[in-house]
Amino acid sequence: xxxxxxxxxxxxxxxxxxxxxxxxxxxxxxxxxxxxxxxxxxxxxxxxxxxxxxxxxxxxxxxxxxxxxxxxxxxxxxxxxxxxxxxxxxxxxxxxxxxxxxxxxxxxxxxxxxxxxxxxxxxxxxxxxxxxxxxxxxxxxxxxxxxxxxxxxxxxxxxxxxxxxxxxxxxxxxxxxxxxxxxxxxxxxxxxxxxxxxxxxxxxxxxxxxxxxxxxxxxxxxxxxxxxxxxxxxxxxxxxxxxxxxxxxxxxxxxxxxxxxxxxxxxxxxxxxxxxxxxxxxxxxxxxxxxxxxxxxxxxxxxxxxxxxxxxxxxxxxxxxxxxxxxxxxxxxxxxxxxxxxxxxxxxxxxxxxxxxxxxxxxxxxxxxxxxxxxxxxxxxxxxxxxxxxxxxxxxxxxxxxxxxxxxxxxxxxxxxxxxxxxxxxxxxxxxxxxxxxxxxxxxxxxxxxxxxxxxxxxxxxxxxxxxxxxxxxxxxxxxxxxxxxxxxxxxxxxxxxxxxxxxxxxxxxxxxxxxxxxxxxxxxxxxxxxxxxxxxxxxxxxxxxxxxxxxxxxxxxxxxxxxxxxxxxxxxxxxxxxxxxxxx
Amino acid sequence: xxxxxxxxxxxxxxxxxxxxxxxxxxxxxxxxxxxxxxxxxxxxxxxxxxxxxxxxxxxxxxxxxxxxxxxxxxxxxxxxxxxxxxxxxxxxxxxxxxxxxxxxxxxxxxxxxxxxxxxxxxxxxxxxxxxxxxxxxxxxxxxxxxxxxxxxxxxxxxxxxxxxxxxxxxxxxxxxxxxxxxxxxxxxxxxxxxxxxxxxxxxxxxxxxxxxxxxxxxxxxxxxxxxxxxxxxxxxxxxxxxxxxxxxxxxxxxxxxxxxxxxxxxxxxxxxxxxxxxxxxxxxxxxxxxxxxxxxxxxxxxxxxxxxxxxxxxxxxxxxxxxxxxxxxxxxxxxxxxxxxxxxxxxxxxx
Numbered sequence: 001x002x003x004x005x006x007x008x009x010x011x012x013x014x015x016x017x018x019x020x021x022x023x024x025x026x027x028x029x030x031x032x033x034x035x036x037x038x039x040x041x042x043x044x045x046x047x048x049x050x051x052x053x054x055x056x057x058x059x060x061x062x063x064x065x066x067x068x069x070x071x072x073x074x075x076x077x078x079x080x081x082x083x084x085x086x087x088x089x090x091x092x093x094x095x096x097x098x099x100x101x102x103x104x105x106x107x108x109x110x111x112x113x114x115x116x117x118x119x120x121x122x123x124x125x126x127x128x129x130x131x132x133x134x135x136x137x138x139x140x141x142x143x144x145x146x147x148x149x150x151x152x153x154x155x156x157x158x159x160x161x162x163x164x165x166x167x168x169x170x171x172x173x174x175x176x177x178x179x180x181x182x183x184x185x186x187x188x189x190x191x192x193x194x195x196x197x198x199x200x201x202x203x204x205x206x207x208x209x210x211x212x213x214x215x216x217x218x219x220x221x222x223x224x225x226x227x228x229x230x231x232x233x234x235x236x237x238x239x240x241x242x243x244x245x246x247x248x249x250x251x252x253x254x255x256x257x258x259x260x261x262x263x264x265x266x267x268x269x270x271x272x273x274x275x276x277x278x279x280x281x282x283x284x285x286x287x288x289x290x291x292x293x294x295x296x297x298x299x300x301x302x303x304x305x306x307x308x309x310x311x312x313x314x315x316x317x318x319x320x321x322x323x324x325x326x327x328x329x330x331x332x333x334x335x336x337x338x339x340x341x342x343x344x345x346x347x348x349x350x351x352x353x354x355x356x357x358x359x360x361x362x363x364x365x366x367x368x369x370x371x372x373x374x375x376x377x378x379x380x381x382x383x384x385x386x387x388x389x390x391x392x393x394x395x396x397x398x399x400x401x402x403x404x405x406x407x408x409x410x411x412x413x414x415x416x417x418x419x420x421x422x423x424x425x426x427x428x429x430x431x432x433x434x435x436x437x438x439x440x441x442x443x444x445x446x447x448x449x450x451x452x453x454x455x456x457x458x459x460x461x462x463x464x465x466x467x468x469x470x471x472x473x474x475x476x477x478x479x480x481x482x483x484x485x486x487x488x489x490x491x492x493x494x495x496x497x498x499x500x501x502x503x504x505x506x507x508x509x510x511x512x513x514x515x516x517x518x519x520x521x522x523x524x525x526x527x528x529x530x531x532x533x534x535x536x537x538x539x540x541x542x543x544x545x546x547x548x549x550x551x552x553x554x555x556x557x558x559x560x561x562x563x564x565x566x567x568x569x570x571x572x573x574x575x576x577x578x579x580x581x582x583x584x585x
Numbered sequence: 586x587x588x589x590x591x592x593x594x595x596x597x598x599x600x601x602x603x604x605x606x607x608x609x610x611x612x613x614x615x616x617x618x619x620x621x622x623x624x625x626x627x628x629x630x631x632x633x634x635x636x637x638x639x640x641x642x643x644x645x646x647x648x649x650x651x652x653x654x655x656x657x658x659x660x661x662x663x664x665x666x667x668x669x670x671x672x673x674x675x676x677x678x679x680x681x682x683x684x685x686x687x688x689x690x691x692x693x694x695x696x697x698x699x700x701x702x703x704x705x706x707x708x709x710x711x712x713x714x715x716x717x718x719x720x721x722x723x724x725x726x727x728x729x730x731x732x733x734x735x736x737x738x739x740x741x742x743x744x745x746x747x748x749x750x751x752x753x754x755x756x757x758x759x760x761x762x763x764x765x766x767x768x769x770x771x772x773x774x775x776x777x778x779x780x781x782x783x784x785x786x787x788x789x790x791x792x793x794x795x796x797x798x799x800x801x802x803x804x805x806x807x808x809x810x811x812x813x814x815x816x817x818x819x820x821x822x823x824x825x826x827x828x829x830x831x832x833x834x835x836x837x838x839x840x841x842x843x844x845x846x847x848x849x850x851x852x853x854x855x856x857x858x859x860x861x862x863x864x865x866x867x868x869x870x871x872x873x874x875x876x877x878x879x880x881x882x883x884x885x886x887x888x889x890x891x892x893x894x895x896x897x898x899x900x901x902x903x904x905x906x907x908x909x910x911x912x913x914x915x916x917x918x919x920x921x922x923x924x925x926x927x928x929x930x931x932x933x934x935x936x
Contacts, residue, residue: 042587044587047852047854049587184698349820360885360930361908361912365908367886
């Protein structure tokens with residue numbers, strides 16, 4: 001149905017996360033869609049509940065208690081839909097899901113540097129853990145390949161290979177190996193297969209694999225030519241397969257799918273869809289970066305014009321995978337963010353203990369400090385890993401720096417439940433280490449992915465909800481790059497407010513300066529770098545820019561890029577306290 | 586708000602499904618009384634596969650190769666048996682490299698499964714078979730004490746439980762493990778060195794029930810052939826008082842230590858079962874409840890991790906915690922006499 005015909009419907013968004021389930025109401029207020037309220041409850045995908053419906057209903061009841069209108073029938077415990085004249089019920093439901101174990105995935109391609117990389121990137125657009133790879137350079141015997149696939153007990157096989165006018169014979173060999181492996185698995189454990197290779201082989205794929213796959217989907221080739229990569233059609237199919245897999249794995253997902261009339265998406269895919277949409281809507285020239293750090297995964301979505309890089313890393317999630325975080329990073333790399341004097345063993349034990357009870361939250365200040373230190377390193381790793389797949393035109397001149405961006409949008413449990421907005425801002429600056437002048441927004445109610453799901457039902461929802469100020473503006477960040485010693489003056493800045501008043505500040509290298517500029521206001525920021533420092537206008541270049549306000553105002557981050565922390569732990573902790581104090585403690 | 590339940594129960598009905606990972610043959614029958622070590626089902630599976638490429642070896646087409654293949658799917662072949670034979674005066678032959686079974690043949694290739702392995706599924710707990718699941722396993726019911734843990738090394742065994750723990754924060758060391766404990770299930774405290782795990786293996790013991798484990802010992806723990814079950818977690822954590830009282834009062838009783846991995850989606854978790862005689866069947870425990878005043882709870886997160894307490898009040902709305910976070914919370918009266926404001930997600934009901 002065209003969006004114009006359904007534009008007045010109320011929409012209930014439900015996001016089932018690994019730790020928290022959220023119910024969000026979007027409705028039309030004064031002719032525009034608005035975020036009305038949200039309710040949340042612990043997720044119930046895991047034992048002992050093993051039914052997402054329990055957490056969903058509790059989240060909706062909590063939403064009811066905020067709005068005062070009934071959404072769940074008191075007698076039958078079912079959703080009231082469509083909305084009733086007495087104000088109860090909703091017209092439509094959209095849903096996203098990130099709960100569930102990491103999807104064990106086998107990726108198959110022909111050339112290790114070409115189609116296998118595309119297969120890997122495609123698999124990383126969802127909650128995958130790659131357990132086996134297969135390509136032409138593989139020196140194992142065919143029967144060893146077969147046995148390794150069977151032993152890895154995959155949930156999913158992502159098959160790519162060949163350009164549309166390219167190789168067929170080599171791909172057939174791969175298909176044979178995958179088909180035989182599937183044949184050897186018990187029928188109820190056979191993986192779902194997504195084929196996104198040479199389109200000439202679509203019929204052969206259907207014939208060879210159709211009878212042996214848990215489900216087979218054939219999508220457009222991710223590499224139609226050697227030079228072009230197009231992941232979007234295949235990632236859409238992959239998103240749909242993952243929802244089907246979750247229906248198979250977790251009770252209650254099928255009911256949610258029914259409620260939403262099929263408008264259920266993996267959370268990360270919906271997040272990526274929104275970033276692509278926003279990147280086009282606001283004609284972003286440099287790029288938008290969205291980061292989401294939750295219990296199930298760290299998700300990085302970066303939109304550069306029409307290009308979207310969507311990367312999902314369950315290994316960097318802050319839930320059950322925490323026990324394995326030290327497989328991807330040294331414990332000392334997490335310790336560097338620690339403002340407390342604790343031993344690395346204490347931290348290691350914290351990681352293991354938290355992985356046993358992923359839904360628990362820090363109750364003390366010390367626990368919160370440890371959680372934030374781990375979150376910094378997890379997000380740092382996720383952003384750095386995703387950055388390797390950014391398009392060539394978005395790669396910075398210096399490999400260890402981020403590209404310049406137009407906007408950063410942050411969400412996920414650790415952000416939305418952060419103790420203070422200042423701490424959240426500091427966490428983002430430390431982990432992302434952005435370059436260039438840009439605003440940072442916080443998706444405190446985790447609306448982004450739900451708007452991505454709602455967009456397929458009603459394209460007005462995301463535009464109008466965003467314009468109504470659904471995100472919290474944390475402020476504008478001005479990073480300063482300089483070759484200087486700690487304490488050297490690197491910048492003179494002047495902020496001129498709309499009423500003509502001014503604030504001036506001399507910025508020293510290694511420090512953070514916060515200039516008050518409330519949300520909804522703009523100001524003119526004049527920057528005069530010293531010693532060829534770069535405050536976003538080029539090395540040694542002075543100038544002025546219009547900046548938007550936010551909860552933290554304008555934050556000048558003169559700590560350098562990449563951020564170098566002192567190796568002496570006492571000095572490091574002292575600096576961290578100082579930076580924390582600068583953003584409000 | 587819904588509350589997960591941690592079972593620390595002196596007497597309850599325990600119903601457990603025990604199934605093979607693949608289809609096999611179930612040997613137990615309905616109403617059969619089983620002991621923990623009884624084999625209740627078994628299955629055979631191939632460890633490896635061998636792919637013989639006849640077409641490639643003979644350098645002929647797949648169709649031509651298919652005509653030379655002398656075996657068919659399902660055939661059992663001995664090592665050296667003829668699989669395919671070429672034509673001509675000096676005909677080549679392809680022989681089975683190992684004994685096995687032909688799985689598929691076609692397209693000029695033969696796939697064999699080799700290296701037969703057998704899985705034997707043991708009952709794991711004493712009780713009565715109340716349901717047979719065709720080709721997979723059984724459901725077993727028993728009555729007794731049930732104590733759930735948080736981590737297990739994947740093994741299962743049973744034996745006489747001997748308590749070496751005198752207070753909840755005791756440390757179990759290798760010098761406490763003497764030969765008189767051979768074949769026992771040891772109830773210990775915290776283990777912080779590999780020597781203790783090795784000493785237990787040397788006896789050998791039939792299981793270790795621990796309050797906590799030093800996390801660098803995880804790999805050692807996985808390597809042990811006996812079950813290791815951890816009740817509280819990692820680091821030097823004392824045993825919760827409910828489990829401590831229940832386990833120590835059952836000293837010198839037969840106990841089954843099922844140290845299976847905590848599978849948070851399937852719901853399997855490590856547990857100790859102490860079978861007890863009953864005149865009438867006790868109720869099965871709830872797996873979850875709704876938080877309510879008066880419930881006994883266990884703290885899942887610092888401060889006071891593992892401590893038992895009672896919910897004295899449920900706060901309405903969200904409360905600000907000392908960490909600065911806001912969450913649904915309860916006032917909890919702890920067993921040390923203190924009262925604490927605790928987020929509900931950090932609690933589990935004991936029952």
